[in-house]
Amino acid sequence: MGSSSSSLNKIPNAQELMQETGFSAAHLLRLYERFEWLDRDNRGNLSPEDFEALGGLAMNPIGGRIICAFFSPGQDTMDFPSFVRILAHFRPTDRHRNKGGTQQELPNSRNRKLKFAFQLYDMDRDGKISREELLQVLRAMLGLQVTEEQLQSIAERAIKEADLDKDDAISFEEFKKSLEKVNIEEKMSIGFLQ
Amino acid sequence: MPSRTVIYGSSGRLRRLILVMVLLFLEGSVLTLGAASSNHYSPTPAHSDSHNAQNQSSQHREKAFPVLDFNYNGVKTPFEIALWVLLASLMKLGFHLIPHLSNIVPESCLLITVGLLVGGIIKFAGEEVPPVMDSRLFFLCLLPPIILDAGYFLPIRPFMENLGTILIFAVVGTLWNAFFVGGLLYAVCQIRPENPSFLHQIGLLQCLLFGSIISAVDPVAVLAVFEEIHINELLHILVFGESLLNDAVTVVLYHLFEEFAGIGTVTWLNGFLGVISFLVVALGGVLIGAIYGILAAFTSRFSSHTRVIEPLFVFVYSYMAYLSAEMFHLSGIMALIACGAVMRPYMEANISHKSHTTIKYFLKMWSSVSETLIFIFLGVATVAGPHSWNWTFVTVTVILCLLARVIGVVGLTYIINKVRIVKLTTKDQFIIAYGGLRGAIAFSLGFLLDKKHFPERELFLTAIITVIFFTVFVQGMTIKPLVELLAVKKKQEAKRSINEEIHTQFLDHLLTGIEDICGHYGHHHWKDKLNRFNKKYVKKWLIAGERSKEPQLIAFYHKMEMKQAIQLVESGGGLKLPATPSTVSMQNIQPRKPAPAKPAERALPQLPKNREEEIRKILRTNLQRTRQRLRSYNRHTLVVDPYEDGLSDLLIKKQKMLEIEKKIKEMNKYLTVPAPPPDSPTMCRARLASDPQAYNVKPVSDKVPVIQVDLASPQSPDSVNLLDEFGQANQQQQEEEQGLMMKPPLRPGEPNKPGEADGAKDQQKLMRCLSDPGPSADEDEDEAFLP
Numbered sequence: 001m002g003s004s005s006s007s008l009n010k011i012p013n014a015q016e017l018m019q020e021t022g023f024s025a026a027h028l029l030r031l032y033e034r035f036e037w038l039d040r041d042n043r044g045n046l047s048p049e050d051f052e053a054l055g056g057l058a059m060n061p062i063g064g065r066i067i068c069a070f071f072s073p074g075q076d077t078m079d080f081p082s083f084v085r086i087l088a089h090f091r092p093t094d095r096h097r098n099k100g101g102t103q104q105e106l107p108n109s110r111n112r113k114l115k116f117a118f119q120l121y122d123m124d125r126d127g128k129i130s131r132e133e134l135l136q137v138l139r140a141m142l143g144l145q146v147t148e149e150q151l152q153s154i155a156e157r158a159i160k161e162a163d164l165d166k167d168d169a170i171s172f173e174e175f176k177k178s179l180e181k182v183n184i185e186e187k188m189s190i191g192f193l194q
Numbered sequence: 195m196p197s198r199t200v201i202y203g204s205s206g207r208l209r210r211l212i213l214v215m216v217l218l219f220l221e222g223s224v225l226t227l228g229a230a231s232s233n234h235y236s237p238t239p240a241h242s243d244s245h246n247a248q249n250q251s252s253q254h255r256e257k258a259f260p261v262l263d264f265n266y267n268g269v270k271t272p273f274e275i276a277l278w279v280l281l282a283s284l285m286k287l288g289f290h291l292i293p294h295l296s297n298i299v300p301e302s303c304l305l306i307t308v309g310l311l312v313g314g315i316i317k318f319a320g321e322e323v324p325p326v327m328d329s330r331l332f333f334l335c336l337l338p339p340i341i342l343d344a345g346y347f348l349p350i351r352p353f354m355e356n357l358g359t360i361l362i363f364a365v366v367g368t369l370w371n372a373f374f375v376g377g378l379l380y381a382v383c384q385i386r387p388e389n390p391s392f393l394h395q396i397g398l399l400q401c402l403l404f405g406s407i408i409s410a411v412d413p414v415a416v417l418a419v420f421e422e423i424h425i426n427e428l429l430h431i432l433v434f435g436e437s438l439l440n441d442a443v444t445v446v447l448y449h450l451f452e453e454f455a456g457i458g459t460v461t462w463l464n465g466f467l468g469v470i471s472f473l474v475v476a477l478g479g480v481l482i483g484a485i486y487g488i489l490a491a492f493t494s495r496f497s498s499h500t501r502v503i504e505p506l507f508v509f510v511y512s513y514m515a516y517l518s519a520e521m522f523h524l525s526g527i528m529a530l531i532a533c534g535a536v537m538r539p540y541m542e543a544n545i546s547h548k549s550h551t552t553i554k555y556f557l558k559m560w561s562s563v564s565e566t567l568i569f570i571f572l573g574v575a576t577v578a579g580p581h582s583w584n585w586t587f588v589t590v591t592v593i594l595c596l597l598a599r600v601i602g603v604v605g606l607t608y609i610i611n612k613v614r615i616v617k618l619t620t621k622d623q624f625i626i627a628y629g630g631l632r633g634a635i636a637f638s639l640g641f642l643l644d645k646k647h648f649p650e651r652e653l654f655l656t657a658i659i660t661v662i663f664f665t666v667f668v669q670g671m672t673i674k675p676l677v678e679l680l681a682v683k684k685k686q687e688a689k690r691s692i693n694e695e696i697h698t699q700f701l702d703h704l705l706t707g708i709e710d711i712c713g714h715y716g717h718h719h720w721k722d723k724l725n726r727f728n729k730k731y732v733k734k735w736l737i738a739g740e741r742s743k744e745p746q747l748i749a750f751y752h753k754m755e756m757k758q759a760i761q762l763v764e765s766g767g768g769l770k771l772p773a774t775p776s777t778v779s780m781q782n783i784q785p786r787k788p789a790p791a792k793p794a795e796r797a798l799p800q801l802p803k804n805r806e807e808e809i810r811k812i813l814r815t816n817l818q819r820t821r822q823r824l825r826s827y828n829r830h831t832l833v834v835d836p837y838e839d840g841l842s843d844l845l846i847k848k849q850k851m852l853e854i855e856k857k858i859k860e861m862n863k864y865l866t867v868p869a870p871p872p873d874s875p876t877m878c879r880a881r882l883a884s885d886p887q888a889y890n891v892k893p894v895s896d897k898v899p900v901i902q903v904d905l906a907s908p909q910s911p912d913s914v915n916l917l918d919e920f921g922q923a924n925q926q927q928q929e930e931e932q933g934l935m936m937k938p939p940l941r942p943g944e945p946n947k948p949g950e951a952d953g954a955k956d957q958q959k960l961m962r963c964l965s966d967p968g969p970s971a972d973e974d975e976d977e978a979f980l981p
Binding site for chain 2: 031034037038051054055056060061062063066087090092117120121138141142145146150153154157161162178179181182183185186187188189190191192
C-alpha cells in the first residue's frame with residue numbers, strides 16, 4: 001500500500017477526483033499512466049496533436065469530434081483532472097448505488113452519458129442538433145459512399161421522427177427520448193474503467 | 195371417411211367447437227386407418243373403403259380387367275408421412291380455434307397430449323404403435339429445420355454481446371449438471387446395500403452418461419415455450435443461446451461415456467483427449483458451418499438471373515453443413531447456426547425480395563411442422579414404451595435435475611456478474627434457471643443407446659420421459675404466470691427507428707475512439723476491426739454488384755422506408771393522391787434525378803375538381819393493367835422483378851406523399867368531390883403503385899408512365915389477388931401505356947373479370963391476406979450484421 005499511496009501523491013487532488021468521478025485508486029493510477037504515455041513531450045498536459053498521434057483515432061470517422069470534445073471550447077490544452085472527468089462518463093453505471101447519497105449526479109449516470117454524446121453532435125453548443133449538424137455527422141460516418149440526396153433523405157427522416165416540437169432541430173430532450181429504448185448504460189460503458 | 199359438415203348460421207362458438215371435435219375425430223380415424231393399413235395388407239381393415247369390396251368381387255369372377263385397384267404398398271411410406279404431417283397441421287389449426295386454450299396452455303403441452311391420445315387410440319385399436327421416434331428420423335429430418343430457422347434469424351448483436359455469458363452457461367453449466375446428476379445418481383443407486391436391487395448394477399459411467407443426456411437444455415422446448423411468453427431480449431438470448439451451444443458439450447460427453455461404458459474405466463489420457471475433442475467438436479462445427487455459409491453467399495452472388503432457385507441454396511447448403519458436421523461427429527447444431535448466421539447478411543443483400551419472403555416463410559413453416567411433429571411423436575413414443583418404472587430412480591432424477599440447474603445458475607451468475615457490465619439480477623437468474631427445459635433431443639439420445647451395453651436403457655428412457663414431461667408441463671405452463679407475477683421485463687416493441695440506428699452507429703464509433711484513447715483493446719475495438727475487414731474484403735467477394743458498397747445505414751434506411759410504405763398501404767389510409775412526377779430509374783439504389791423539392795406543394799393549391807376525377811380515372815386504369823399483368827405467371831418467364839427496380843423511387847416519393855397527405859386533408863375541405871371508396875386496400879395499392887404524371891399531363895394520354903410495383907410483402911404474400919373493383923373495361927388504355935416493365939405475355943383479348951360481385955368477395959380475401967400476421971420474426975430483419 002505504501003507504493004500506491006506515494007504514487008497517488010503524484011496526482012494532484014487525487015482524493016477529490018476519486019470522489020467526484022467514482023474511480024478507484026487503482027483506476028486513477030492506470031489512467032494517470034496512460035495520460036503520461038499520451039503526453040509525449042512531458043508537458044503535463046495534452047494537446048490535440050497528442051491525440052491525433054493515435055492511429056486508431058485517425059481512422060475513426062468521428063475522431064476529430066471526439067478530440068474536440070475533450071477540450072473545452074477555446075482551450076488548447078488539457079490537464080489530468082479534465083481527462084479523468086471526461087473518461088468518467090464511460091464508467092459502467094452501478095445499478096445499486098443508492099441515489100440519495102451524492103448531492104450531484106455522478107458523471108456516469110445515464111443522463112450525463114447522453115449529454116456527452118449530445119455535445120458531440122452539437123458542435124456549436126446551442127443546445128440543439130440542427131439539420132446541418134446532423135448532415136455533417138452522417139457525412140462523416142457514411143463518407144463518400146452515398147449521394148447527397150440520400151443523406152438528405154436520411155437526415156430528413158431522422159429529424160421528422162425525433163422532432164416533437166417541430167422546430168426542425170433535435171433538442172436534448174428529444175434526443176433522450178429517441179434513445180429511450182437503447183440500453184445506454186451498457187452501450188456507453190467500457191468495462192476497463194469499472 | 196366421415197365427411198365434414200359445416201353448420202351455417204349457428205353461433206360462432208358452437209360452430210368452432212363442433213369443428214374441433216370433428217377435426218379430432220377425423221384425425222383419429224385417419225390415423226387408425228394409416229396404422230391399420232400399414233400392418234395389414236388384407237382388404238378388411240376397420241374402415242376400409244369401397245375399393246376393397248370392388249376388388250374382392252372382381253377376384254371372384256375370372257380375370258376381368260380391374261377397373262379399380264388398391265395398392266397400398268406402393269405408396270405406403272410417403273402416405274404415412276403425409277398423414278402424420280397432416281395430423282400435425284390440423285392439430286395446430288384446431289388449437290387456435292379453441293378460444294382461450296392457447297393462452298393458458300403452451301402449445302407443446304397440448305401437442306404431447308395429442309400424441310398421447312393418438313398413441314392411445316392406436317393401441318386401443320389393437321394395432322402396434324409405429325416406432326415413430328426413430329432417432330435417425332429425428333436427427334436427420336426433424337431437428338435441422340428448427341435449428342436452421344433459429345440460426346438464420348438469430349439476433350446477432352445481442353448474441354455477440356452476451357457471448358461470454360452464454361458460453362459459460364453452456365459449457366460450464368452443462369458440465370456441472372452432467373457430473374452432479376450423474377455422480378449423485380450413482381451414489382443414490384449404491385445405497386441400501388443390504389437390499390440389492392436392479393439399481394446396483396448401474397455403473398458409474400452409465401450414470402454419468404445418463405447425466406450428460408439429461409442435463410442439456412433443449413432448444414426445441416425452449417423455443418416452443420419462450421416464444422409465447424415474450425420476455426425481454428437479454429433473457430431470451432441467454433437461455434436460447436445456451437440451449438444451442440451446449441450441443442457441443444453434449445456430443446462430446448455422450449460419445450466419451452458411450453465409448454468407455456463398455457470398457458468400464460476412463461483413463462486420464464482419455465479424459466484429456468475428451469477435452470481436446472470438445473474444442474475440436476465445437477470449433478470444427480462452427481468452421482464447417484462458416485465455410486458452407488460463405489459458399490452459399492458466394493453462390494448467391496451470381497443468382498441474379500435465376501431468382502427462382504435462390505431459396506434453395508439457403509436450404510441445401512445449410513443442410514449439407516449439418517450433414518457434413520454430423521459425418522465427422524462434430525456438432526451439427528453449431529454448424530447449422532454458424533452457416534445460417536454467416537450467410538444471412540450477404541444473402542439478403544443479393545437475393546430478391548420475393549426470395550427473401552420465400553425463405554422466411556419456408557423456414558417458419560418447416561420448423562413449425564417439425565416442432566409439432568416432434569412433440570406429437572414424443573407423446574406417441576411414450577405410449578409405445580417400452581418402460582421400466584422405478585420410483586427411486588425417477589424421482590431422484592427429477593429432483594437432482596432441478597437442484598443442479600438452480601445451483602449451477604446461481605453459482606455461475608455470481609462469477610459472471612463480476613465481469614459483466616450489466617449485471618444479472620435475481621429475477622433474471624430465476625427465469626434462466628426455470629427456463630432450462632429438457633426435450634426431445636434428450637429422448638432421442640437415450641433412444642440411440644445400445645441395449646447390449648446399456649441393459650438399463652428402458653429405465654433411462656422412462657426417467658428421461660418423466661423429466662421431459664415435468665419440465666414441459668409443469669415449468670412450461672407455469673412460466674407465463676410467473677413472468678407476469680415477477681414483473682419481468684417484456685420484449686419491447688421492436689420497431690427500430692432510424693434515429694436509433696444512426697445514434698447506435700455513432701456511439702459505436704465513439705466508444706471505439708475512447709477505447710483507443712484509453713489504450714484498451716476492448717469489445718468495440720475488435721468489433722470495429724471486424725467490420726472494417728468485412729467491408730474491405732469480404733463484402734466485395736460475396737455481394738453482387740453495386741450493393742457491395744452500400745453502407746449499412748443506407749440498407750437499413752431503405753428497409754425502413756419500404757416497411758413504412760407497406761404499412762401505410764395496409765392501414766388502408768392516408769394516401770389520397772400520388773405525388774411527384776416520376777423519375778423512373780432502373781438502378782437499384784441511386785436515383786439519377788433528384789425529384790424537385792416538394793413540387794406537390796406548388797401543385798396542390800391549384801388542384802381543381804375535375805383534375806381529381808382525371809387522376810382517379812388514371813388510377814383505375816392502372817389498376818386493371820396491374821391485374822392483367824399478374825395473370826400469366828409462368829415460372830420460365832418470371833420477369834425482372836418490377837418491385838426491386840421501382841423501389842428507390844417508391845421510397846423517395848413516399849416521403850413526399852406523407853407530406854402531401856396532410857395537405858390533402860386540408861384541401862379536401864374545399865373540394866366537394868367525394869373521396870373514392872374509403873381506403874380500400876386495392877386503391878391504396880394502386881395509388882402507391884401507379885404514378886401518373888398527374889398534374890402536368892392530360893389524363894388519358896399515351897405517355898402515362900406506370901411503375902408496376904408488385905407489392906409482394908411479407909405481410910401480404912398473396913398479391914395476385916389484386917382485384918378490379920371498378921370493373922369498367924378500359925381496354926384501349928392497355929396498349930397505350932408505356933410502363934418500363936416487361937410484361938409477361940398478355941393473353942390477347944382477354945376480358946377483364948367482371949366487377950362488383952367478384953370484387954366484394956375478392957376484397958374480403960384481400961383484407962384477409964393483408965391481415966395475415968405471418969411469422970412474427972419481422973424485427974429480426976432489422977438486425978444488421980455486426981451493427
